[in-house]
Amino acid sequence: MSRVLIVGAGLTGSLCACLLRRELQSKVQIVVWDKARGTGGRMSTSRAPDTSSHSADLGAQYITATPAYARSHHSFYSELLSAGVLQPIHCLIQGLRHKDGDQDYVTPLGTGSLVKHFLSESGADVFLERHVTALYRRGASWEVERTAGGSETFDAVVLTMPVPQILQLQGDLRNLLSVPQKQQLDVVRYSSRFALALFFSPDVVFSFSWGAQYVSDSSVICYIAADNRKRSADTPGLGPSLVIHTSVLFGLEHLEQDKEDVKPIILEELRRLLPDLPQPISIKCHKWRYSQVLTSVPDCPGHMTIVDQPPLICGGDAFSHSNFDGCVESALSVFSTLKGMLGVQQSA
Template sequence: MSTSRSASNPNSTVDLGAQYISCTPAYASSHAQFYSELISNHILTPCQVVIEGMRDSDGDTKHYVTPKGTSSIVKYYLQQSGANIHHNCHLQTIDVKCDDGVETILAEHQGSDQKHSFDVVVLSQPVPQILQLGGGIQDILAKNSNVLKKLEEVEYSSRYALGLYFSPGTKFDVPWEGKYTYDDPCVRWICIDSKKRGNESDADGPTLTVHTSVPFGLKHLEDNKQDVQKIILQHLSTLLPGLPEPVEVKCQRWRYSQVYKGVEGGPGCMKLAESKTSLLLAAGDAFVHSNFDGCIESAKKTSHTIIDFLKSNCKL
């Protein structure tokens, strides 16, 4: 759920990851409280634009867009949590201490490394990145071959995304706001992102999102991003002849995009280590399925697991 801002105009934004939220009838019922809250707080609004080529498995599925960009969903929940959020930190190592909780070492982008200890740590990054962490977590996983095997079997799709920023007054001569393409070997999705989100104001200029196909992403995964950007723009110009010149282009490489193959059984979360003083969990949509509702299901399971742990160890 990544919303990028123009380097020259922070009010000009484009979604480079998730494009809209799709809610099936089943989840509309079981997750009604979440959707109701997000809609009433104007984080989500019904999608009312034309999207060509959408393949709906269920005609009753409802689609929602985020007027302030998909990152507004994440920001909303962080704000509601009241948590003290630290940005620009890179998690380097995880160690589980017998009597001193879960110890982490964070590399600050500016400054020295920071060591912290917690009762509970939840890892929600893509599973391959969990497996790349240093410290005692490697020994923990090595001793639990069943857990390690399940984590190693998780697979993600890979793709590139382009965000194009245009000057105010730019118009696009197309009958849609979003379009899936299936014949082009490179481009899979094109979207006038600002109009998709219902932003009719032209003060900051429109923005365009382009997603590549997964085969293209895998083929060029290790290529230079600038070279890949040129290829994507060439294909885009063929699909949209006469496309105006953007004032800025951002190329995003999604090495870990949507979950292609999740953790077996969809447990919601997984205990990597547990003692009376500490709990280490792995969670995220890879432990259910890849979409917003998968994230909610994982969050629900994770929160219940944490509460049970804290209650059983007299910490709550």
């Protein structure tokens, strides 16, 4: 049995784990580590600060399937729709620019449910708050260290965290990267942004009719969503929630500031845009240092193989493009390569 570590419990990592399980079944033990307190990565659904049943999507908001991806990724869309994880979007999104044939989907239980679905299907052993710090090549295996101390050994490692975090890893990785690979990884650039979730009491009814809106007349805020309306997920006894995303330029300008210092600036601008908005009962603020990929790894579709044996592979949206289908493309690419490498190990 090959022991595989996938670092990163986001969409790429969870789908890769699912594909490995379905193909190799009991021939592989799959372990997933993530440094966060929950799964999902940038497709995570956050709870209100008071730990109530209130939740909101602070990262990815909805999924747009182009006609080409609707065909090539049909099995995944069909699976998620059948499972009730995805459903067509029904609300009005003001300012959404569409191309002919595009189809928009939302997740009634939040975008984090996508990742949870694939992790559940994978049967992986998932460990949270495990922050990888170093990789060491030990013959036919990898020794992986983490911040909490201690290390574990694996037959193969897949890294799906943002590229800057991959480049920060200590140990043997730096010496194993070729000069062209290092140059490719150095090209990657991400946008950064702040996201706010405002949670309201059950008696609040928003005065506007849209489910989400792209904002064109603000240098601070670029997007606002009535999260529960967008997801068609009104829950009796729970009030509505509002999600705000800042613009890329604002995120860049305030990137090194504490999120609590930036929050009042965003709220002041929100009051200007929506002056009739009631007072929320709680607010959650998040800073996405790595929000969306602006420049992906060149000439490296889907993944990058650092070492063939024992396998060390990098994947994620930086190796494709920054949306649902980009993560699916990367997961398929990683899986296809890793499957062959593990097959070599198993027959040796």
